[in-house]
Amino acid sequence: MKLFYAPTSPFVRKVMISAHELGLVDRIELVPAAVSPINRNADVVAQNPLGKIPALVTDDGVALYDSRVICQYLNSVASGQVIPPEGPARWTALRDEALGDGLMDAAVLIRYETFVRPEPLRWQEWIDGKFEAARSAVRGIEAQAQALEGRNDIGVISIACALGYLDFRNPEFDWAALAPRTAKWFAGYKAHPSFQATMPK
Amino acid sequence: MKLFYAPTSPFVRKVMISAHELGLVDRIELVPAAVSPINRNADVVAQNPLGKIPALVTDDGVALYDSRVICQYLNSVASGQVIPPEGPARWTALRDEALGDGLMDAAVLIRYETFVRPEPLRWQEWIDGKFEAARSAVRGIEAQAQALEGRNDIGVISIACALGYLDFRNPEFDWAALAPRTAKWFAGYKAHPSFQATMPK
Known part of the structure; x- marks a missing residue:
């Protein structure tokens, strides 16, 4: 998986902490991506039309965003408990x-x-x-x-x-x-x- | 259930369409609530500290927000397919x-x-x-x-x-x-x- 990320984004951090807790960090390649509300980042927009990070590209090439969806996905991949099932x-x-x-x-x-x-x-x-x-x-x-x-x-x-x-x-x-x-x-x-x-x- | 709502909020509309599709509209009491980014609404803040709508109070008295969480909850209550299970x-x-x-x-x-x-x-x-x-x-x-x-x-x-x-x-x-x-x-x-x-x- 590839994660478009910036080290100061709290939403990226949420994904990364989830990945650590779910034992998935080694399966995620980090792609540094600077974004701002004024200047858009074409590499990010190509995966997430909203131009925001985090954005994840799965091993199947599917782009997922935003942080909530990515955390649900990672929890599913790991059959984890970061998202309680019910x-x-x-x-x-x-x-x-x-x-x-x-x-x-x-x-x-x-x-x-x-x-x-x-x-x-x-x-x-x-x-x-x-x-x-x-x-x-x-x-x-x-x-x-x-x-x-x-x-x-x-x-x-x-x-x-x-x-x-x-x-x-x-x-x-x-x-x-x-x-x-x-x-x-x-x-x-x-x-x-x-x-x-x-x-x- | 009680839903704090405004008729012009697109996030409220997402919840209401989901409720219609899930057959739950008759179980939801609508509580009109005007909010703005400047003037906070104390009735809303009492349920959702962020002061935003939609906010739902379940029949058990639990406050849920935001629209994504409410839609997941309604889908669960109705055992519906608005949120595909996997x-x-x-x-x-x-x-x-x-x-x-x-x-x-x-x-x-x-x-x-x-x-x-x-x-x-x-x-x-x-x-x-x-x-x-x-x-x-x-x-x-x-x-x-x-x-x-x-x-x-x-x-x-x-x-x-x-x-x-x-x-x-x-x-x-x-x-x-x-x-x-x-x-x-x-x-x-x-x-x-x-x-x-x-x-x-």
Whole structure:
């Protein structure tokens, strides 16, 4: 399999952690791919018309995207448990994946607004709205922090990637101050070799 | 079940079409919920910390989001075929769902930039980039237009919602001019009662 990737994308990281946990890393060839909302990458567009990463090309030559679909596919290839097959554990995992993804979306839009967009065109209310969404998401994670313990499904992987991305891009946001129980869980989660092997650089 | 919804959201529409196709519409109570990227809706935030719709509360009182998770859940409740259970049909359906979702994301971001953001703060390169992503997505759909015929899975539902949203918000974009075979398929798809019952107003 080939994965179009960038080492700083939290959505790519979600896929890579899943691949580590599923024992599939050695079967994935990484293809470095820089993308931006303004400048499109033709190599990526050829596989994913949306021009976004991660995009996976399977051994059968089928292009799959986005990160959620790729994680479901990898779980299927490995007959794994990153995606619980049914019941409440499945819906909690998928719902928490959406929560982590939504937090990442907010953080990436903050990054675009405060780093990519020309300064005179930045809109403070938009930035405020995205930070409020991020705070709300962190509070939502904190409200169920006890339920994160001991899990290793796509929900906690996504939440960990989102928190790691905030630490990487917005350390001054200090999410841990809003979510002390989550911070305690995250301190333990960080020890996973899959998390250590995928730290953004 | 309760669904927080707005009649113009393409992501809500994806859920509602799925509910129609799965025979679950009568079991869903609709709760009108206006959301915006700037002003958050406390009733929605109470169920989905991200403050976005659609959000579903199951009969067991569990909150589920986003649209992908809700569609998977509804398919499971109905033991349906909107989400194919395995094999190539599954990956095509989920990949096409991501393609339709990505097209909707681009269209919604265009809407925010050109309608919600104050005019002096609009950035033409961002708008151009999102329209290019939309054109690229439409071309990607066109490249596989023959494979859309006869399907009724979440992939074609998502693509139909995206194209319907473009027709609703950006008729001047004229996606059909880029994708004549897709336009022919869409003309037939539109006849589905589920599509007619969920037209944005």
